[in-house]
Structures are given as structure tokens and as C-alpha cells.
Amino acid sequence: xxxxxxxxxxxxxxxxxxxxxxxxxxxxxxxxxxxxxxxxxxxxxxxxxxxxxxxxxxxxxxxxxxxxxxxxxxxxxxxxxxxxxxxxxxxxxxxxxxxxxxxxxxxxxxxxxxxxxxxxxxxxxxxxxxxxxxxxxxxxxxxxxxxxxxxxxxxxxxxxxxxxxxxxxxxxxxxxxxxxxxxxxxxxxxxxxxxxxxxxxxxxxxxxxxxxxxxxxxxxxxxxxxxxxxxxxxxxxxxxxxxxxxxxxxxxxxxxxxxxxxxxxxxxxxxxxxxxxxxxxxxxxxxxxxxxxxxxxxxxxxxxxxxxxxxxxxxxxxxxxxxxxxxxxxxxxxx
Ligand SMILES: NC(=O)c1ccc[n+]([C@@H]2O[C@H](COP(=O)([O-])OP(=O)(O)OC[C@H]3O[C@@H](n4cnc5c(N)ncnc54)[C@H](O)[C@@H]3O)[C@@H](O)[C@H]2O)c1
Numbered sequence: 001x002x003x004x005x006x007x008x009x010x011x012x013x014x015x016x017x018x019x020x021x022x023x024x025x026x027x028x029x030x031x032x033x034x035x036x037x038x039x040x041x042x043x044x045x046x047x048x049x050x051x052x053x054x055x056x057x058x059x060x061x062x063x064x065x066x067x068x069x070x071x072x073x074x075x076x077x078x079x080x081x082x083x084x085x086x087x088x089x090x091x092x093x094x095x096x097x098x099x100x101x102x103x104x105x106x107x108x109x110x111x112x113x114x115x116x117x118x119x120x121x122x123x124x125x126x127x128x129x130x131x132x133x134x135x136x137x138x139x140x141x142x143x144x145x146x147x148x149x150x151x152x153x154x155x156x157x158x159x160x161x162x163x164x165x166x167x168x169x170x171x172x173x174x175x176x177x178x179x180x181x182x183x184x185x186x187x188x189x190x191x192x193x194x195x196x197x198x199x200x201x202x203x204x205x206x207x208x209x210x211x212x213x214x215x216x217x218x219x220x221x222x223x224x225x226x227x228x229x230x231x232x233x234x235x236x237x238x239x240x241x242x243x244x245x246x247x248x249x250x251x252x253x254x255x256x257x258x259x260x261x262x263x264x265x266x267x268x269x270x271x272x273x274x275x276x277x278x279x280x281x282x283x284x285x286x287x288x289x290x291x292x293x294x295x296x297x298x299x300x301x302x303x304x305x306x307x308x309x310x311x312x313x314x315x316x317x318x319x320x321x322x323x324x325x326x327x328x329x330x331x332x333x334x335x
Contacts, residue, residue, distance in 0.1 A: 006201055008131065009209040010151060017131055017155040017205060019198050024161070027092065028052045030117055030154040035090045039080055041103040042094040046121055048161050050092060057083055061099055065232070065241075068098050068137045070146065076106045087111035090153070096122035096169070097129030097241065101144070105135035108150030118152045121161040123173020124242050127180065127200035128221075130155050132208040142298055143229045149213055157201070159194055168240055174277040175224075175242025176200070178249060181273055183220045183309075183316050189276050219318045223309040224248030230295035234287055246274055247334065250281035252310055254330040255321065261312035270311075282334060289331045293324060 003020025018026060031038060031052050038056040042048070043063050050056070059079055061067055085091075091114055093103035100118045107116035120130035136147020165173075180200040181188045188196050204221065211218040228244035239247075253270040256262045274281045296306045305320040306327070312319075321327060
């Protein structure tokens with residue numbers, strides 16, 4: 001096995017992110033010797049075999065964003081209690097961002113906190129969701145409205161698990177990779193997959209180490225996400241998260257242009273990069289602009305006016321946008 005280890009530097013909560021082919025076989029070495037039981041949480045479509053050498057049991061989550069709910073957390077915690085999982089044991093989340101978000105959230109509140117190891121199996125999970133300690137579930141009112149910060153003990157990214165990933169999910173991963181391209185990872189086009197993943201992870205771990213709880217810099221990881229979250233809700237999740245992020249990135253460029261923060265050529269550059277990654281950036285036809293604007297208001301980052309991460313001459317930064325007409329017109333441009 002040829003794997004790279006990147007450390008998330010968070011003092012006593014620091015942890016390694018392992019990236020490579022075949023590193024699933026390393027997982028047992030990240031399970032503490034004192035652990036008696038290992039709860040593996042995954043989905044039936046994933047099918048990655050985990051061998052920890054401990055007493056272990058697999059728990060299955062439903063598929064799709066609708067399963068990312070408080071009800072799922074309750075059921076998962078109850079099944080852990082019934083199996084006798086204690087606070088000194090460990091939970092391993094094996095799946096995409098839905099599985100790692102839900103499992104780590106449940107782990108963070110189960111017996112007031114049990115250790116979790118993330119093993120992302122989607123491209124989006126590897127470059128983003130499994131790293132950084134943000135956990136959560138959706139409410140009918142919005143995405144990720146309930147959650148915690150709970151850092152994993154380790155993150156194991158085995159590139160070989162991606163061989164079964166459906167086409168749509170590759171697109172979703174590339175939506176997030178396009179985001180990293182614009183927020184400081186450099187030009188990620190034309191690199192080998194493993195290197196693209198590693199470069200994104202390096203940037204993410206660096207940002208998380210600087211701002212674990214999103215008090216400042218970490219917000220740039222939400223580039224393209226304000227519209228993405230609204231689209232996912234408006235479209236009843238028929239658009240995958242990363243696909244929605246791609247549309248959100250193009251939209252953010254349009255808003256930045258309308259505010260005089262970037263030139264038209266920079267907007268075109270956004271389209272070039274999205275095209276390179278084979279991503280669509282047109283607003284789905286059935287989307288209602290009025291509802292999208294209302295959903296912006298409700299986004300959890302809307303503390304004081306609607307905030308967007310926008311490109312500009314100093315790179316991307318958090319900007320408050322008060323002019324609703326700019327937001328509405330930019331939606332029309334990307335239709
Ligand atoms: N916590 C964070 O910092 C963070 C960051 C970004 C995204 N997210 C969250 O991540 C979620 C999206 O994650 P996602 O795009 O991975 O979606 P997902 O977890 O829903 O997975 C998408 C589909 O791919 C399948 N799948 C995953 N890995 C597979 C594999 N190796 N082989 C075959 N099928 C596989 C899953 O079963 C599912 O059907 C969203 O809920 C989003 O809010 C969280």
C-alpha cells in the first residue's frame with residue numbers, strides 16, 4: 001500500500017487523514033486497543049468490507065438526503081444501545097457525506113460522545129464531508145440545520161472504493177473539486193485523481209486547523225453553497241449536493257460581477273473550469289426565484305443580511321448582499 005498521511009492540526013484533537021489505494025486494510029491500526037465493540041455504519045449499496053479484529057456489527061442507513069434526519073439519529077442510537085455499544089467503543093462510518101454526517105452526529109451525542117472514524121467512499125466525502133468535524137442532519141425547514149462539531153479520530157480515504165461510484169456521484173465530487181479550484185487549491189485541472197484528492201484535502205485540513213468552528217476563514221468552504229442549499233431544498237434533492245454546488249459557483253460569479261467585484265472575463269473563467277470538470281451550471285427550469293430568495297434568508301449563515309462567499313481581487317471572502325434585485329437578476333442570468 002502506498003498511502004499519504006495528512007495531519008489535521010487541532011492540538012489534542014489532531015488526527016490523520018490517510019489517502020491511497022488499499023488503505024482500508026489499515027483501519028484496524030486506528031482502532032484503540034481498549035475498544036471492545038466496533039459499530040460499522042454504512043449503506044447497503046456500498047459494500048466495503050471492514051475487518052477490525054474486534055467484535056463488530058454493521059448498521060445500515062437509508063439512502064438519500066431524506067434519510068439525513070433526526071428520526072434516523074434516534075433509530076441509530078437506539079440500535080447501538082440495544083447492541084451494548086459503550087462510550088469507550090468506536091463507530092466507523094463507511095460511505096458518502098450522508099453516512100459520515102449522520103454517523104458522526106449520532107456519535108457526538110451518543111453517551112455524550114463516542115469516538116468515530118470516517119471512511120469516505122464517495123469523491124465528495126473524501127475531498128470534503130468526512131474531514132473537519134462538521135456533523136449534522138436536515139430539518140424539513142432546511143439543510144444541516146441541526147448538528148455538532150465532532151472531530152473524527154482518523155479519516156481513511158481508500159481510492160479503490162471509488163471504482164463502484166455511480167456517474168452522478170463523480171459529478172458531485174467534481175462540483176466540490178471545482179470549488180477548491182477557486183478557493184485556493186490552485187489549478188486542479190489535468191491532475192491525476194489521487195493528486196486532485198490530496199490537494200483538496202491539504203487545503204481543507206489547513207483551513208480547518210485555522211478555524212475549526214467557522215468563526216472566519218472556514219466560511220470560504222461554502223463557496224457556491226448558498227444557492228446550492230436552496231436548490232437542493234427547492235428541487236426536493238433531485239439535484240445532488242455537488243451538482244448544486246456547480247450551479248452555485250456560477251451564480252456566485254454572477255453576483256460578484258454584478259457587485260463590481262470581478263470582471264466579465266473572470267465569470268467566463270468560472271464557466272471554463274466548470275466545463276472542464278463536465279459540470280452543468282444552468283438553473284433547473286422549474287426553479288421558482290421567489291422561493292430561492294426566501295430560502296436564502298433562512299440559510300443558517302443568514303445572521304445579519306444574506307451572506308455569500310464571493311470572488312474578488314483578494315480572492316474569495318464573505319460578503320453581505322443587501323440588494324435583492326442583484327440576487328434576483330443573477331438568478332435570471334443563469335437560467
Ligand atoms: N460535513 C461536511 O463538512 C460536509 C461537507 C460537504 C458535504 N456534506 C454533506 O455530504 C452529503 C453529500 O455527500 P455525498 O455526495 O457523498 O452523497 P451520499 O452520501 O448521499 O452518497 C451518494 C450516493 O452514492 C452512494 N455511494 C457512496 N459511495 C459509494 C461507492 N463507493 N460505491 C457505490 N455507491 C456509493 C451512496 O450510497 C448514495 O446512494 C450532503 O448531505 C452534504 O450536506 C457535508
